[in-house]
Amino acid sequence: MALLKAHELTADPWTVIDGTGDPSGVDHPLITLESWVLHSDKLGCVNTPLGIFLKSHQSxxxxxxxxxxxxxxxxxxxxxxxxxxxxxxxxxxxRYGFQGEVRAVGEVRRDQYLFMLRCGFNAFEVGDDV
Structure with missing residues (x-):
């Protein structure tokens, strides 16, 4: 998948860690909420950028x-x-003042980008055919 950020296609430096896998030793891990719950004690001490993936039912x-x-x-x-x-x-x-990257993943459609930007998204995972 490609990443659209700041109106440009760019390489995605993040490594997706599926399920409850241990992200220790991975540069730029993008983990699930379940993985964060299991490994937050270890990850709280690591000095590397960390990303999290939230499913639609996870607020x-x-x-x-x-x-x-x-x-x-x-x-x-x-x-x-x-x-x-x-x-x-x-x-x-x-409400929470989050300043980092808010990324849209999954069924992301081009005709919704403007609305997504208005809501706070600033990065979009797009298909390789874009």
Whole structure:
């Protein structure tokens, strides 16, 4: 997958760690909420950028106390009709003051980019055919 950021296609430096895998020793790990819950004690001491992937049913409210630990929060659009990530992006920016990257992943459509930007997204995972 390519990454659209600042209106340019760019290489994605983040390594996705699926499930509850241990991200120790990985540069730029993008982990799941489940992995964060299991490994947060170890990861709290690591001095490397850390990203987290939230499924559409996982609210960023669960991370409020740890938001400053993440450089990237990836919000999932599992299907076109699921718009919860729009609300989550808005919460992250306006209520919680998150300044890092808010990335749209999953069923990301070009015709929604402008609305996503207005909600607080600043990076988009796009198909390789773009």
């Amino acid at each position: 960023p409210v669960e991370l409020v106390d740890d938001l400053d630990r993440f450089s990237v929060i990836a919000l999932d659009f599992p299907k076109l009709s699921d718009g919860r990530a729009f609300s989550y992006a808005r919460l992250l920016r306006q």
